[in-house]
Amino acid sequence: MSTLEAYRHEAAERLARIDADLAALRAARAVDNADDEHDPEGSTLASDWSQLSGLRAEALAQLREADDALERVAAGTYGTCTRCGRQIPAARLAVRPAATTCVGCV
């Protein structure tokens, strides 16, 4: 598995975990709503929900980033800065496999 594929795989797994957590939270909420609306537990659920939603958006963004990068691999443009057209250093791609720009163009 390439670094990029591993990067994509990690994002996909994270997304699946978050989706499972959100599903569990949704179920807990359904039970909670039947209860008193002013239950302090309700606000905890709401804050968990907004935190998980944020994490989900991040995982999804990483997944899309990885997919875009894989398309660039297929097109033969992977590793080339989209701004200046120079080669993105391998060290940078090792840290950010889906990077689209070189360090100078960030």
Ligand SMILES: [Zn+2]
């Ligand atoms: Zn550049």
